[in-house]
Amino acid sequence: MVDRKRSASSRQHNDDSSSDIKKKIKVDPDADTKEEKKILSKEKPVDTNKEGNDEIAEDKSPEEDLDEAKSNNKKHNKKREGSQSEEDEKDVEHDEEAENDENVDDGNGNGENEDDDEDDEDEAEEEEEEKKQISTFEFDGVKYTFRERPSVIEEREGKIEFRVVNNDNTKENLMVLTGLKNIFQKQLPKMPREYIARLVYDRSHLSMAVIRKPLTVVGGITYRPFSNREFAEIVFCAISSTEQVRGYGAHLMNHIKDYVRATSDVKYFLTYADNYAIGYFKKQGFTKEITLDKSVWMGYIKDYEGGTLMQCKMLPSRLRYLDSAKILLLQKAAIEKKVKMRSNSHVVRPGLQIFKSSKDVSLKPEDIPGLAESGWSEEMDKLSQKPKRGPHYNFMVSLLAELMNHPSAWPFSTPVNKDEVGDYYDVIKEPMDLSTMESKLENDKYESFDQFLYDARLIFNNCRSYNAESTTYYKNANKLEKFLYNKIKENPEYASYLDR
Missing domain, CATH: 1.20.920.10 (Bromodomain-like)
Structure with missing residues (x-):
């Protein structure tokens, strides 16, 4: 047990603003009598006058302290143990402070080195993430690379999954639908909350949810299929605001297109998009030009005031939407191969040496090797220099x-x-x-x-x-x-x- 004991004989504490001088005393558990413990736990008043304290400090010598200690040997020993205890505790406190400050600086610049190490680790992690997003494949002996979305990488690593759910009254599906409902209600504040809940839980509607494992819903699409009419209406589409930079929206749309096309006769998607969603749907292949006959969909889908009706026509089933990035790159590679067969545009010619000997040389374009062979003509040059758009x-x-x-x-x-x-x-x-x-x-x-x-x-x-x-x-x-x-x-x- 540690008690606070006032000390008038301390030479180390003479601060002007201090009104008390306290000293920690540790009670020896082996004390012979209870009386000795009581003596050690008592507090003695100290004169708060600074000059008085100074006089005590000046007049009292080490010999007098020793004589006083001899008169009460046990008490003296306890005081010494208490003083030692205080010093030990101060040392411990000092060590703890040094330990806390170690990460900042240990006097040799190690704190800065640790910060640099952390920065290096962050950069290494970023580089590793960049490498993960780059995929390569070989076509006709040529290697091609393309960047994949973070959502594709996460799905491949098993961190997320895309799950189709409906209200079949099972516990897990109801949990997923509830998560979707909450996201739609938050991301679509102008839509009545009761209306969102009614459609999400409606058994004629299906939903595809983006789920971060084990069971955290981060977004999804709710749609209603009209298979006998070969179209489906996208009712709600939203991704949690904290997850909108990882490509979940585009990857989700590719998933749902592949799923709907493989499991039903649906060939068209229709949806009403507000002004903020039009850009997203355009990127996913939707257009404002409705080619589907009005008699097919009129009266079957909800008409939203202020919304813009948009349509997406499915590609043939042999094209997989989830592989669209690779397919486009393969198409580019095939076209480049055809171009090389018909032209010499890929041939790299040596630079013109004539400008090394003289700077004031005029050279006609038709005299440049390879230019005429590429199909260049003076008329083409004039057309290329003409601005394509007006100044406004x-x-x-x-x-x-x-x-x-x-x-x-x-x-x-x-x-x-x-x-x-x-x-x-x-x-x-x-x-x-x-x-x-x-x-x-x-x-x-x-x-x-x-x-x-x-x-x-x-x-x-x-x-x-x-x-x-x-x-x-x-x-x-x-x-x-x-x-x-x-x-x-x-x-x-x-x-x-x-x-x-």
């Missing part, structure tokens, strides 16, 4: 993209449906929408920025002409127009166009 093209592309992604753009994304609004084209003689503007821009129909701005204003004016001021459409037109003008004003080069 890049600005118009970025501006139109921002307009299409704006929350108020949904009423103007596609042409007005004549079947839904019968008299629209009787009232509006010059209709316009954002998708038409996109098509015109891609086909170089806008020779000037004035023409682009005219079509944009036409959208807003048509909307205000047909709809009442109190309607959502009218208000959205005003919001989108204001957004457009603000974006143009941010660019001084185009701000003057608003006054024309």
Whole structure:
């Protein structure tokens, strides 16, 4: 047992701000009597006056301390043991502090070396991850490499799996469906939570989940197959926000395409995508051009306000979506082989030596070895130097993209449906929408920025002409127009166009 004991005879503690001087005393378990333990545990008052303490320290000699110790031998021994105990404890504390600071610096720069070692280990791990993502194969004696997504590597290593589930009332499938429901509700906040739960647990719907082993759901797709009509509707598609940089979304879509094509007669996917999901679905082979006959799907799928209907037509079954990266590289290799058979473009010729002897030499292109053989002509040279796009093209592309992604753009994304609004084209003689503007821009129909701005204003004016001021459409037109003008004003080069 360790007690605190005040000491007036200590020469080491003379701090001006200290009001007490305490000393640790260790009680010897072999003490002969209880009385001796009581003596050791008592506290003696110390004069808090600094000068008084100094006098005690100056007047008391080691000989006097020794005489006093001899008068009470056991007490003296206990004090010495207590002092030794305090020193030992201080040494232990000092060692612990040194141990804690060892990683920072031990006086010889070892702390910095350890930091460098950790950085080297991190770099080595990153290099190892990079190597894992590179796959190689040989075609016609030539080695080709391509990068695989982290999700593909994780599946190969058994860290994740792609599992098809439905509500068959088994415990594990219900756990997976509940995990999917939670992710959909979090990632799709505008969708009613009860609606999401109802469709996920609906037995006419199937889901494919991305599961990190043992049983953590990180994303998935819920869809409803209409096998007799050869299409399926993707109802929900989401990946957890913390997992969206590992390629799970693309890998999941490839998995579900291969699965649906192999297990059913489905040849088309249909889905309604919001503005934020259109880009993702385009990358997965979806398009806004619906070639599937309306009579096949109309009335079978849910029509979402503000969503854009998109379609994906399946590739022939001999092509496996999960091998698409390798297949594309094989196609490239086959084309390069054919090109080499018909041209000498792959032949590397020695550099022109004429420029080494003189710098002021003019050389005609047709005199350069191999240039004429490659199919070069003066007309081709002139065409290649001609700019492919107008000077305003890049600005118009970025501006139109921002307009299409704006929350108020949904009423103007596609042409007005004549079947839904019968008299629209009787009232509006010059209709316009954002998708038409996109098509015109891609086909170089806008020779000037004035023409682009005219079509944009036409959208807003048509909307205000047909709809009442109190309607959502009218208000959205005003919001989108204001957004457009603000974006143009941010660019001084185009701000003057608003006054024309």
